[in-house]
Amino acid sequence: MFTGLVEELGTVTARVERSGGCAFEVAAPRLAPELAAGDSVAVSGACQTVIEREGGRFRFYAMGETLRASTLGALRPGARVNLERALTLGGRLGGHLVTGHVDGVGRLEAVCSEGGWTRLRVWVPADLMPELVPKGSLAVDGISLTVGPALLPEGCELFIIPHTLAATTLGGARPGDRVNLETDILGKYVRRLAAPGGDRDARLASLLAEHGFIGKDKA
Numbered sequence: 001m002f003t004g005l006v007e008e009l010g011t012v013t014a015r016v017e018r019s020g021g022c023a024f025e026v027a028a029p030r031l032a033p034e035l036a037a038g039d040s041v042a043v044s045g046a047c048q049t050v051i052e053r054e055g056g057r058f059r060f061y062a063m064g065e066t067l068r069a070s071t072l073g074a075l076r077p078g079a080r081v082n083l084e085r086a087l088t089l090g091g092r093l094g095g096h097l098v099t100g101h102v103d104g105v106g107r108l109e110a111v112c113s114e115g116g117w118t119r120l121r122v123w124v125p126a127d128l129m130p131e132l133v134p135k136g137s138l139a140v141d142g143i144s145l146t147v148g149p150a151l152l153p154e155g156c157e158l159f160i161i162p163h164t165l166a167a168t169t170l171g172g173a174r175p176g177d178r179v180n181l182e183t184d185i186l187g188k189y190v191r192r193l194a195a196p197g198g199d200r201d202a203r204l205a206s207l208l209a210e211h212g213f214i215g216k217d218k219a
Helices: 064-069 126-131 162-167 185-194 198-210
Strands: 008-018 021-027 040-043 046-054 057-063 080-085 104-114 117-123 137-140 143-146 155-160 178-183
Touching (some): 040 057, 117 162, 126 178, 126 185, 137 155
Antiparallel strands (some): 008 021, 008 080, 040 046, 040 080, 104 178
């Protein structure tokens, strides 16, 4: 579990193709010394497992499914990536609960500087739109961001402060860039429970009966 607060901007230093996936090496002088083999680290929003660590660099292996379902498949040496270690129990939750499981790949449609902040317009796949709400949370390349006050027909707007631009890959964002998206986990469960179907209806009836709102014979 992560918070969506980026700890360091890492640089991909090596990519090695392997059967069924790809191994990457990332330079992260500040964060890597805190990692050990087996630790989880979010790489631009995708939860990965450290397989080796040496000095200020660490390595991870991304499966073919991860490469297909996220932007990690396009990473090459020199690419910058957002890095965050897994949340510890008792730690501060400054962003929102992020699982590191990419739900889909979006696209930056516009990047506009407006005074002291930057406005991003993001195209979001249609199947993820029901999980977005105005002023809700959305992880973009592993960064916890707040959705604008109104949704767009095919996406949303995000408002970025200078610190976030300086500390993450969004500082170099350009229209057309692909980004990893993860919607709020609460939205996923609400959408699942609200979906029509006998299984949902049976669970809801059982819950109502358990708390005395309807007779057990109607559950």
